[in-house]
Amino acid sequence: MLEVENLRIRYPGRDRPTVIEDVSFAIAPGGALGLVGESGSGKSTIAKAIVGLAPVTGGSIAVDGSPIDHARARSRRALHDRVQLVFQDPRASLNPRRSVGDAVADAFVGGATISTSVERGRRLAELLEQVGLPASFAERFPSELSGGQAQRVAIARALGRRPRLLLLDEVTASLDVSVQASILNLLRDLRDELGLTYLVIAHDLAIVRYLCDHAMVLQAGVVLERAAVAELFDEPRHPYTKVLIDSVPEMESPDGRELALVTGDPPDPAHRPSGCVFTSRCPIGPLHRVGREICLSDRPPLSPQGDAEVACHFPITHSAGAREVFDAPRTVST
Ligand SMILES: Nc1ncnc2c1ncn2[C@@H]1O[C@H](COP(=O)(O)OP(=O)(O)OP(=O)(O)O)[C@@H](O)[C@H]1O
Ligand SMILES: [Mg+2]
Incomplete structure (x- = not known):
């Protein structure tokens, strides 16, 4: 269409x-x-x-x-x-x-x-x-x-x-x-x-x-993830998608969990970094993990990952035993 x-x-x-x-x-x-x-x-x-x-x-x-x-x-x-x-x-x-x-x-x-x-x-x-x-x-x-x-x-x-x-x-x-x-x-x-x-x-x-039925996640004019809706919400692969989902208050089951907030601003389109556009705010990126400098230098292309497509050098994996420990920055919600 x-x-x-x-x-x-x-x-x-x-x-x-x-x-x-x-x-x-x-x-x-x-x-x-x-x-x-x-x-x-x-x-x-x-x-x-x-x-x-x-x-x-x-x-x-x-x-x-x-x-x-x-x-x-x-x-x-x-x-x-x-x-x-x-x-x-x-x-x-x-x-x-x-x-x-x-x-x-x-x-x-x-x-x-x-x-x-x-x-x-x-x-x-x-x-x-x-x-x-x-x-x-x-x-x-x-x-x-x-x-x-x-x-x-x-x-x-x-x-x-x-x-x-x-x-x-x-x-x-x-x-x-x-x-x-x-x-x-x-x-x-x-x-x-x-x-x-x-x-x-x-x-x-x-x-x-x-x-x-499908959703696409955009940041600074760049697609970071695209997948069927159920897939995207249940198993987000891009850390930005995960933070977006974790920042939604769950009305049905308030579990006292603090909301994960994306802290900082997205990159200014006039100064879009040459690497990943989410790097400066990524909780599992080079600012928080050693050996991930490639995120700063190379823009990851949107590539197939299971049934989804994700633009990330280190996408979150959801298969048993291979789960990335994801510690999003927690900010106290007011
Ligand atoms: N008519 C315009 N002329 C110049 N720049 C524009 C114009 N409209 C939007 N922009 C710029 O384009 C970028 C994207 O804006 P856009 O309105 O598409 O964002 P958005 O994702 O729809 O945001 P929001 O969620 O706030 O509606 C912004 O940096 C904005 O400043
Ligand atoms: Mg708009």
């Missing part, structure tokens, strides 16, 4: 660093890939580049086997019929002066085979129903919607042209927990009903676990 190869992105401007460095991934039709990584790692940039909102300075993007050339109007139109991006803040993407009905209809009128107002009304009602809103909401304005309702409208707009791939960038991050759950349920139902494919960007690993 989506194939991204050797993607490289540098925003225009003097002395701007390369923010995405050689990222490749694919999502099969009907699949859902989670993209995780700390703030500034380049998650949104990747989603924006797919729809032409960030400059692709190298590599290629193909949808359904057709390479996308954002410079060509025809290619852009074909792309927008197949791929839609949904942002974190639904209100920012809705014009306060357009009613919900007009906003949703704007997204599909002109694109598909809608020619009469009866067809328009029918399609509008269908879209509102698909996102769980009563047809009467067509008359409302954005200021009359709750955050969750506004996000449903944004999703209805995205579905207008019957896309096959949705790029979901932190779509529940601005909502409270119970509303988050209802939007996540909606997204899962829509995926099943419409056979959609998802790229899911989320800080919250539980969301990736809930919605996705």
